[in-house]
Amino acid sequence: MYAPEVTTTLERNFYVDDLLKSTNNKENAVLLCKDLREMLGRGGFRLTKWMSNCQEVVDSIPPEERAKPSLTVNLEDDNEFERTLGLQWNIRDDAFFFDVHLKEKAPTRRGVLSVASSLYDPLGFVAPVTLIPKLILQNACRQGLTWDQKLNESDIEKWCDWLTNLPKLSSVKIERCLxxxxxxxxxxxxxxxxxxxxxxxxxxxxxxxxxxxxxxxxxxxxxxxxxxxxxxxxxxxxxxxxxxxxxxxxxxxxxxxxxxxxxxxxxxxxxxxxxxxxxxxxxxxxxxxxxxxxxxxxxxxxxxxxxxxxxxxxxxxxxxxxxxxxxxxxxxxxxxxxxxxxxxxxxxxxxxxxxxxxxxxxxxxxAVVTSMVQSQCQDVVSDILNRYSDWYKLQRAVAWLLRLKTFMIHRYLKHETKEIFTGGCLSLKEIKTARKLILMKVQESAYGDEFSKLTSNKKIATSSSLVKLCPELNEGLLRVGGRFQYTEFSEDSKHPIILPSKHHVTELIVRKYHEVNHHMGAHHVLSLTRQSYWIIHGIRTVKHVVSACMDCKRRFRKTQRQQMAPLPVERLTPDKPPFTYVGVDYFGPMYVKVGRSQQKRYGCLFTCLTTRAVHIEIAHSLGTDSFVCALQRFMSRRGKPEKIFSDNGTNLTSGERELRAEIAEWNQSRIMNELVQKDIEWQFIPPYASHMGGVWERLVQSVKRALKSVIKEQLLNDEALNTLMTETEKIVNDRPITKVSGGVSLLMGLAASFHS
Ligand SMILES: [Zn+2]
Structure with missing residues (x-):
């Protein structure tokens, strides 16, 4: 194990493979050298070229591992690369000095830069001196000189002066030890x-x-x-x-x-x-x-x-x-x-x-001065009311203040009061007391007049906004009178606490109800608040708070929509008979009873693009034949359209091909019957542009909705389905221009009669 100093030296005092270290005394240095050589030796690293300003330390190191006996050490340690100005360490004097080599360089930006960047002075011993070439260089840049252009006269003079005098720096000596x-x-x-x-x-x-x-x-x-x-x-x-x-x-x-x-x-x-x-x-x-x-x-x-x-x-x-x-x-x-x-x-x-x-x-x-004038701030509690943006936090804050008050009274007026002080968390009782105090303050500030009248057992003025509520004062709170005195309900729901419409605390309470009940709508929130509070202009106040709820705004905001294009000419030709321009679409399948089996039936919906009237045919399959039959039945009853629009559905694409052939045949036979026929134009909306078929898709939706609510899970037979379809058609066509609704209840009766 080595002393901590040895390991810290290893960690902090090496610069690449050079070690520089100062110690407090010779003994320490000798010991440190020994330990360092030993420790690094164990890892295969041999430390050599030792040097010290203290002879005893040098003596403690084997001669072959000492550096060449020289008086100075070049701290750049880079002999091959000559610098103009190099920092050296004089061991005998234990001082730094500068070794100055001068080289001729042209007085150009390139020459000055070459010299300026070869000054080695990491600690800034001569920073004011080395600033001069940098200033000359910046001046040249400012004048926009190129790299090899000569500097201007005054700069050349300055530069030559600096170069000539630079060797004088050799006399500068800086003590190493601080x-x-x-x-x-x-x-x-x-x-x-x-x-x-x-x-x-x-x-x-x-x-x-x-x-x-x-x-x-x-x-x-x-x-x-x-x-x-x-x-x-x-x-x-x-x-x-x-x-x-x-x-x-x-x-x-x-x-x-x-x-x-x-x-x-x-x-x-x-x-x-x-x-x-x-x-x-x-x-x-x-x-x-x-x-x-x-x-x-x-x-x-x-x-x-x-x-x-x-x-x-x-x-x-x-x-x-x-x-x-x-x-x-x-x-x-x-x-x-x-x-x-x-x-x-x-x-x-x-x-x-x-x-x-x-x-x-x-x-x-x-400085921006913002001033606010608040006239109703009468005392500390009113001031606090406006500081909080959360109903619970406000109650807790007031509860803590009340606890402080109790503590003070208990501490300083011990013998004059019987109040007992208890520490720990806030109790429910304390929160309730705080809530009551807050509500009292709110009512006092909003209905001071009514308050004082009721306190002195007088009737409130008929002009008061509360007169309709027959307010009564109960334990310091204004409550709605009402006629529920003899019920078993709680006091709060019998006689709700009156709250003013525009008050910060009212807003906090409504917001809390709104948030606790998962952001319900205004009417729901109002009904919940009514269990304890009677808010003046209730629905208006609640709507105001709910509409300001950021959470709701973010989640329920309607997305932006593109403005719709102008209507096509086919939808704007009132002078032609109905079903001149027709949109066609399929819906279904619906199941019908045929004997003991079930079969699929499809609805084929024809929409007049101008009047929005509908005609429904029942197709027995999605095949071309079935569609052509449906189309023929439609044309027989409603007349021949000029133009038919449809989705790009595969059934209808093939339907068109067949249809063309059929129409060509009709024409021939009709021509034979000397009837002049115009061709029917068939237009598909482009693929993936289903919004262009919105005209008929919307009516398909209306029809489907009506049918679904009637049919439910029941099985009709063909006859009943056909009747139901024509009835549906009638109801949809009877719809008022403003609003589509009310058809369902009629159909309910109809479907019930089919099954009875
Ligand atoms: Zn909300």
């Missing part, structure tokens, strides 16, 4: 200071850690910095300042995760009064850009963590403007933090007066 001496990091007081700033070109943030020893002396070190270009699209300075603040918050989030130590206090410094105003403002709403960033800031920090720093003391100011390599003094501030961080807390910059959280700003959403 704390002083061998302090135990877990017993120290640790502060993080995050600075942010923005200019119109760039914005950035810097993080410093201050570690106090037991005597209270603090050491402040640079942890990490970031610098970003402002977008080419113009963004206002307050927005950029806010973006910088977000960078500092994200940096903080990352450091908390990666630092492997506790942080006692954290301060966020900004020189933007506007950002401070935004962060501390919790009452106003901002536009989306600001609101989104503020949401992140408020999620990870508290407004109290934010402080003001004057611009000239703000190290992040460098990240927003850039520093030329020769300005070593400025870089000193960036790497060591502002002077005030090394002073007592009381000497830190003070906030100037005038930061208000309430001011007008373009980023603020205009």
């Amino acid at each position: 704390k002083a001496g061998d302090l135990d990091i877990w017993s120290c007081n640790i502060e993080l200071h995050m600075f942010s700033d923005a200019s119109q070109f760039a914005y950035g943030a810097a993080a410093y850690i201050k570690i106090y020893d037991r005597q209270g002396n603090g050491k402040c070190s640079f942890v990490m910095g970031k610098s970003r270009l402002a977008p080419i699209k113009t963004v206002t300075i307050p927005r950029l300042e806010l973006a910088a603040a977000v960078v500092s918050v994200k940096l903080f989030q990352m450091l908390i995760k990666e630092l492997d130590t506790k942080v006692d206090n954290c301060y966020f410094w900004t020189d933007s009064m506007i950002v401070l105003g935004y962060v501390r403002n919790t009452s106003r709403r901002f536009k989306t850009y600001v609101a989104n960033r503020l949401a992140l800031i408020h999620e990870l920090t508290s407004p109290n963590d934010w402080r003001y720093v004057p611009t000239n003391m703000n190290p992040a100011d460098l990240a927003s403007r850039g520093v030329h390599p020769e300005e070593g003094g400025k870089l000193f501030i960036w790497l060591n933090g502002p002077k005030f961080l090394n002073m007592e807390k009381d000497d830190w910059p003070h906030e100037p007066d005038g930061i208000t959280t309430e001011y007008e700003d373009v980023e603020m959403k205009p």
